Amino acid sequence: MSSPHADVQPVDTRRVDAREKVTGAAVYATDLHPDQLAHAVLATATVGRGRITGLDTAAAEAVPGVLLVLTHLDHLDLQSPGFVMGGGYGVQSLQPLLDEHIAYRGQAVALVVAETLIAATQAAKLVRADYEPEPFAVTLDSPGVERLSQPAVIPLPFLADLDVGDAESAYAAAPVQIDAVYDQPAQHQNPMELIGATVWWRGDTVVVHEGTQNASAIRHGLARQLGIDPANVEVVSPYTGGGFGQKNSLQIHIAPLAVAARRLGRPVKLVVSRTQLFHHTSFRPASRHRIRLGADEHGRMLAALHDVEHQTSRFDLFPMMYTETTARLYGIGDFRGRQTFARMDTQSPGFMRAPFEHPGVFAFESAVDELAYAAQRDPLEFRLANDTTADPVTGEPFSSRHLAQCLRRGAKLFGWSARQWQPASMRADDGSLVGWGVAAGAYPASIVPSAAHLVASADGRIRVGVDGHEMGQGIRSAIALLVAENLGLDVRHVEITVGDTRVATQHLTAGSWGTASTLGAVHAALRELRKQLGADVSGPVDLAAAVGATGREHVESRAETLGPGQTEQDAERARQGLVALAGPEFTGYSTFSWIAHFVEVRVEPTTCRIRVPRVVSVADCGRVASPVTAASQVRGGIVWGIGACLREAGEVDPRYGGWLNASLEEYPVPVNADIGTLDVDFIGEPDLRFHPVGVKGLGEVSMVGVAAAVANAVYHATGVRHRRLPIRIEDVLAGTGLPEPRL
Template identity: 50%
Template sequence: MTQKRTVDRPRIDAHEKVLGRALYAADQPIPGLLHAMTVPATIVTGRIEAIDLTAAMNVQGVVRVFTHEDFSQIKTTPASRGAYGQPGKGYQPMTGPVVRHRGEPVVLVVAETLEAAIEGAEAVKVRYADEAFSAAMEDDRAGREPEPESELSTGDAEAAFASANHRIDVEYLHPQQHHNPIELISTTAAFEDGELRIYEGTQAAAAFAGGLAGMMGLDPTQLRGVSPYTGGGFGQKNGIQEQSVLVASAAALLNRPVKLVMPRNQLFHTASYRPRSRHRVRLGADEQGRLLAGLYETVQQNSRYDGFGCEHGANPPRMYGYGSWLGSDRVVRVDTQTPGHQRAPHEHPSSFATECAMDELAEAVGMDPVELRLANDTQNDPITGKPFSSRHLADCLRRGAKLVDWSRRMREPRALVAENGDLIGLGVACGSYKGSMTPAVTRLRLFASGRCEIATSGHEMGQGIRNVIAAELTDVLGIDPENLEIRIGDTGHAPQHLTAGSWGTGSAAPAARSAAMKLREELGLLTGSALSEEPVHVQLARTRRPLLEVTVDTIPLGKDGQAIEQLRRGIPSTTGPEYPEFMAFSWIAHFAEVRVETSTGRVRVRRVVSVVDCGRVMNRRTAQSQVQGGVVWGIGAALREAGETDPRFGGVLNNDLAEYVLPVNADIGAIDVDFIDQPDFKLNISGVKGLGEVAMVGASAAVVNAVYNATGRRVRHLPIRIEDLL
């Protein structure tokens, strides 16, 4: 069966969301609900010496005030150490008197109303014995790891660099950044139908539920993770949050449902974030601009007590045909909460550094930046030698250059001037993101009445995964989406994989299509002939059966049946980008046009053109929205966004949406998106690759390169501030 291309389709859940019927975790109407609020630590490191709860207990409506003495039985298990079950965020506050980072919960107040919980939390008095700390990786007390976290190499890069005709050696600094999805992190715990249900906006309901069960000493079957909708995740909701087990334990101890919605100012100190990082890039090329060597060294901030992998060097060597490569990633430990995945977690910072370095190399060689990238295009991975499953990056560059009218770009900075005197600059940058997949268990039911139900693995974070599932079922079975019920993000309906890493569509689409094809096959056996053009439920009704049900296990390339068993146990099992016979990535080219006021240094991004190779485009409307959102993030990262840590007290100074500066509508000009739309059937039967994360990769670098073209100023840190251009 040939896949149909969906040009444009409304979101299947749009009507429900607009009417407020799509209930998120904190919206669940639960009788007898208690409200909770935490008391954050006001020191960075040290110990709690005493807690005075008298005033808090006297607040009308306060039911119970919990301290570390109430939660000392909470365990840290392998499943609790991040959604991956690997080194990650494993530290759990409030299990002892030790404080390991500023803002961690030290007291939990539970009350009949939210107002009483807040008042009670404000009335708690805590006395500490504080200790010296390091707030940033440049501090003297920061712990520099002696061995690299990761290394990649091919050929003799040092020798090739030394003998290259053209060389650049530059360093770029990327700041600390915070996610700030609109839906705040919340946890609601309630006993329902003999099980403890945890409603939390999460990207990993199964790993989340399994981890909490282990921390609380419960059998995993006693706990159910429910996340029907997630209001933005971007990696921050990958695993167990600092308050999750506290709320669940409080509900168990009180035998009443408890809800906590974490205030945004506290999330800057308790939730994961994008860590600060430094990038040294050395590139060597011959007279024709062919890349002879790439050397890339990074240093990334990490917490003192947990681990977040440093993988900045994984993607850059895959971008172009490097003759040789040498890369290493190191971490520096400081006293903060553990950083984590944030949209294109390492790919965004590394693309900022390497794509800006490519711009500098183009200048050194005397080549156009687009031509330099085209001259170094490749169809094979320089590290493994394997071919790419598909790569249309050159087409992205050519199409984007035409759409933005790249021919008007002047090689000399400050040469293109608008009628009002603004300096005009054009910049280009490229990006890639791994093509990964996960296993899935899917149950599909077709009723003779016309109703259809599907339960499968995946989480809806606004990216449109329900649309993907509906599109595949409609394509294969011709069902009416109005009669379709999609059950995802709930361990009570199907085993749930972690939805992250841009593998959501690449996993859900093949799962839905496989189930639909199996149901079509089973229906054909029942009818005894090939299916007609009549609605499938009408053909089912003729067999005098009320429903037809199929269950399909989808195992991605490079995995076996063990992946399904891991999925059922809540252990994520991903594959890619390296497969037995090829490497798989999505590719993108961004072109930015900026205007810079000469008197004020203010930068306006007038237009961005982004062309993407993400395999088959499932829905142009949601795909375009994904890319536009990624570009907005890239503009914000280039010109606005940075977490400012107070060196005296260790906290984030701008821990709210008033001072953590993000781009607003007036900051965003035109964002034109186009797609190559070539299915990649080597990767899966749906021909899809990831889109959500690659959308951001390279966007900031395109803006930074455009600012250089406009002003002649090379700014090697983010964000670019007005004082950098005056």
């Protein structure tokens, strides 16, 4: 939105908190070092499952400087926080350190607190536990895994089986069929900021600094665990060093830290080690997808059946919504979705960027590519020919769907028309096999109750205290741009506080609903502010003059907003720190974000190394609230998709349980040299039916479909289809029809 005044500078769209981040001034939770700070370190279980039969902490306690060793023998008197997806607040319902049972390798058995980090680290290694081991299962194929149909154990409408039409009959009758299984590994979010917290008591109030996406869950969950009033919990999280879903609820170390801080009367800080972190909090569950697709001779898709199983823990059911999105990609009249839990002996899995949509769409969009080739069609044309304007599940329209435009614009930017259809037919000058792949992606648009508080000052500045968390997505920038453009201000005159329970309820920021929800509340608060100032409903406001004219130093406004169709009950759930979301089905329409990805891979013909020199992605996320940070989010999503397709897998040795490759060396996330040119574009059409300023979500959809586009490109380069991620060098080597290794 441009200003009507010609002399006003163009709006500065750069990230508003970048200066703090490039100078080291941004303070993260474990950067704090309050007076009298004590340091905590965890000791963890070494058995895959079992019972502690003996615990010796004497050697640990004897280390000079050790202040406290908390174990289950210390009667921590904590309640379970409840599982965030089971009506509670925690990353899992199981709170370690309460009894002798060990549910998974890596579970905490002691929290050691000392004067120095060195002493605490040394002492934690000296905690000795004896165990009576019990049998355990840790992979989808392990004996002892318990399978449960999701609707049978969680009879909620949005988790039900999906049956549109009669997919089995339509599939059986289809002349062209694909029936394939796609395997995807467990993966770990690995935000660069380690999980950790600094905790202290101020009188009866416990103060928690932790990088989080959900300060309110920490507040209410910790209150429940400690049996105190939530009013006596303050949570402060101005910066989160990457979340990606791992920081979306109350972590299991917070309550023990609060106990330790109370017993010692001192602040306590814990930074969970990277290796421990693989076992300490959530991860993306392994999943297996059987996809059956049928089409007619003209390339029209007739039927789809998507059967999924994914892993969960013995004590929590992490609900899954894979088919919710795959059912919406195309206008397929007959669709069947079935989702099954595989319970095993790990910590509870949870959300990791595009939690269901990335694996589900990898499988589905791989199968669509297979079907396109089976039908002898160009995979782009095949997708365009199966587009739809109505939601095939509900029959209602989408509030906006510009997927075809994403595909067409992306194809043009990429140069798709020069592609040769035949697999293994394109070569680079250096002899590399060239593959071009395409895939679509979608992500449900959700919205949650939100709150905003504006304070306009006579000096022309405005303070925004708002419900939301900054974890790199650029929420401050989106807010600042909205306020600056709305009032005709310089963005530098907008000061924003997020992630702080002292200024607003802090609903979980996840699921790509953050920007839409927060901006809705800010937008409403701006309307209210204009009223208070006697300003017009739109157009620039001379804030200093307008505030000055009221005779006051400050003019405030507040707004609490709800998503379409939400009620006061939802607002109350949000105030209690519980998830309160609406969407993607609303009255009369459904809302999704859409994206198309075009990927070039080059396969070195000798070693079969796969490189990804360029990617083009075009997104439909409604109005682009903050163009600079939005483009960065999409680039990040592409990097995640490349990592998920070619690099990342949590590896499990079934004899030991837990995770074997629990480090940033052995769990290879992409490095700079893995990433080539990333071109990003947006459709930019506001979705005003869904949202007052037209914003849908972006952070997650940006990753959805990337892995399929990469895998489809590998197929195009080599003629071999890979259905298990990650696609590694040995998979391509084995698949290229070259001589078998001599043994």
